[in-house]
Amino acid sequence: MMLSALVHYDEITTNVQDVLLGGSDTSAVTIEWAISELIKNPKLLGKAAEELDRVVGRERLVTERDLPGLPYIEAILKETMRLHPVAPMLVPHQAREDAHVDGYDIPAGTVVFVNVWSIGRDPTLWDAPEEFRPERFIGSKIDVKGQDFELLPFGSGRRMCPGLGLGVKVTLLSIANLLHGFVWRLPDGMAVEELSMEEIFLLAVPRKNPLEAVFEPRLQSHLYM
Ligand code: HEM
Numbered sequence: 464m465m466l467s468a469l470v471h472y473d474e475i476t477t478n479v480q481d482v483l484l485g486g487s488d489t490s491a492v493t494i495e496w497a498i499s500e501l502i503k504n505p506k507l508l509g510k511a512a513e514e515l516d517r518v519v520g521r522e523r524l525v526t527e528r529d530l531p532g533l534p535y536i537e538a539i540l541k542e543t544m545r546l547h548p549v550a551p552m553l554v555p556h557q558a559r560e561d562a563h564v565d566g567y568d569i570p571a572g573t574v575v576f577v578n579v580w581s582i583g584r585d586p587t588l589w590d591a592p593e594e595f596r597p598e599r600f601i602g603s604k605i606d607v608k609g610q611d612f613e614l615l616p617f618g619s620g621r622r623m624c625p626g627l628g629l630g631v632k633v634t635l636l637s638i639a640n641l642l643h644g645f646v647w648r649l650p651d652g653m654a655v656e657e658l659s660m661e662e663i664f665l666l667a668v669p670r671k672n673p674l675e676a677v678f679e680p681r682l683q684s685h686l687y688m
Pocket of ligand 1: 553
């Protein structure tokens with residue numbers, strides 16, 4: 464009885480840890496990459512601000528209800544997830560039965576890694592894959608929900624990320640509010656070419672050096688209270 468209560472407690476702790484870890488770093492890393500790419504491309508920063516001013520205006524903050532009307536912000540998120548997937552090889556999976564995929568035999572028991580980092584930069588799938596171009600997703604049906612195999616930042620299938628819905632909303636809303644609420648630029652005297660985009664390959668792939676940026680309010684002061 465005591466043992467089963469202990470196992471039960473351990474399972475709860477592990478599951479809570481999974482959700483906290485799975486849901487915090489992933490979103491933070493994605494948001495930092497999105498802002499970095501935009502600071503490097505001031506024209507895109509301007510396009511995002513234009514969409515936010517047109518749809519939301521300057522009298523209030525962005526809310527979840529605004530998200531469906533912000534296709535450019537959504538395109539920024541997809542483009543960030545294409546170039547900077549937080550789990551570059553997803554997590555290891557094991558083939559349960561013999562399979563034949565694209566000319567390769569995969570025996571049962573094989574540990575399979577899916578290199579979504581490379582897929583996102585594959586020149587046979589993407590035009591100018593090294594360029595950050597959110598426009599490529601405007602009018603495109605490609606989504607991050609695990610059905611379009613060229614873009615799998617949340618994985619696919621029965622073990623794909625269960626936090627997809629929450630993850631997309633949190634990152635979209637954060638990026639939208641950061642761009643709507645602040646003007647972003649590099650510190651004085653620093654040119655965009657000097658902004659390092661080096662990655663560090665850990666469990667997630669954050670920036671090697673934390674982003675240093677200057678941000679100034681662009682809305683009325685009472686909105687920040
Ligand atoms: C930007 C946000 C996020 C990204 C990019 C992301 C990405 C991923 C990826 C790639 C996996 C592995 C999928 C696979 O096995 O192939 C995963 C698993 C998981 N994620 Fe997320 N995630 C995000 C947000 C969240 C959130 C908000 C939560 C929870 C609140 C969460 C909870 C989990 C859990 C529990 C798993 C393990 C699922 C399993 O093994 O069955 N994630 N996530």
